[in-house]
Amino acid sequence: MQFSSSLLENAVNEFAKLPGIGKKTALRLVLHLLKLDTGHVNQFSDIIAKMRSEIKFCQRCFNVADGDICSICANSMRKQEMICVVENIRDVIAIESTQQYNGIYHVLGGVISPLDGMGPDQLNIESLLHRIQKEKTEEIIFALNPNIQGDTTIYYIQKKLQPHHCRVTTIARGIAFGGELEYADEMTLARSLQNRLPVESYVSGR
């Protein structure tokens, strides 16, 4: 792509560095910004820079936070005895969007995956064990993606949790709502048969 302005070219190149944004999309975004007032564009750029420089990670659960403790941990209305263990911030946002969970979180920062060079030491596992020692915890819920890495991580942490007497659960795996039985893989279908629910609890749970 040939540009008659190096300012335009630099801006397009910066946008094109973002994941999933190609040169053509980057150009479209930049030309959109070019149509806005300078004030609006300055606001856009300030908010991005401020976000990166001022954002913190919660010292307790490693979720993003505006201060030392995130708004979920600081919320005394939430059950502080129930910890949901997730891989990353995106999973926290996904679970929060369901508005069905009223406990707190622990963000691991990844899952155990030797092929990607991710061992237990690079994850926030030690701090989870510290939390359970210090805090009164009744239940640990694993909400990790259902794959080999996720299951390995659950297995590893669960072993470490054994000395602590708290309930350890994992979110249900099964046929997704709206999914079709005939297209489900064998593993999912087998597990959803093993972990079948009494109909009364299914109906009342909706």
Add this chain to the structure above:
Amino acid sequence: MQFSSSLLENAVNEFAKLPGIGKKTALRLVLHLLKLDTGHVNQFSDIIAKMRSEIKFCQRCFNVADGDICSICANSMRKQEMICVVENIRDVIAIESTQQYNGIYHVLGGVISPLDGMGPDQLNIESLLHRIQKEKTEEIIFALNPNIQGDTTIYYIQKKLQPHHCRVTTIARGIAFGGELEYADEMTLARSLQNRLPVESYVSGR
């Protein structure tokens, strides 16, 4: 979507204002920026803000420019007697990418479209006529999108150009390279039959 940090939420909202970027994509982009160094993110935000505040429009052809005159107009190697009339900056970039055009441009800033409230007075048409009076112009090439608005604009400007004795042409309309005859619309197919080319010029033109 629920966020535990207002800094994160503001950044996601800013990205989601861009065309074609929804909340989920915005979140993905912001979380990507969050993984980068503060320095990189500041560079991103500075380049965007600088682009908007410092970019200029060429006083001659209305293309984007770093100074008063764009690099295409300022390039003495290009044929200054040949002006390609385009709708917007994106079209300049598209034509430049072909590396087949060696003249200069005139960016109209739109096309005549009464339904969208775009009349001839809102476009850079007067300045085109001024240019032709002042500069020695041999050929005007219309490279507008082949639709009613584009054709109306060509008709309007061509009428105004009649007192000036220069060649007025338009880019060829026809079956696109790689296209299939059976799926072409009647208008395109009819025009490509009317404007058929001698095979020798077609072969040598490749």
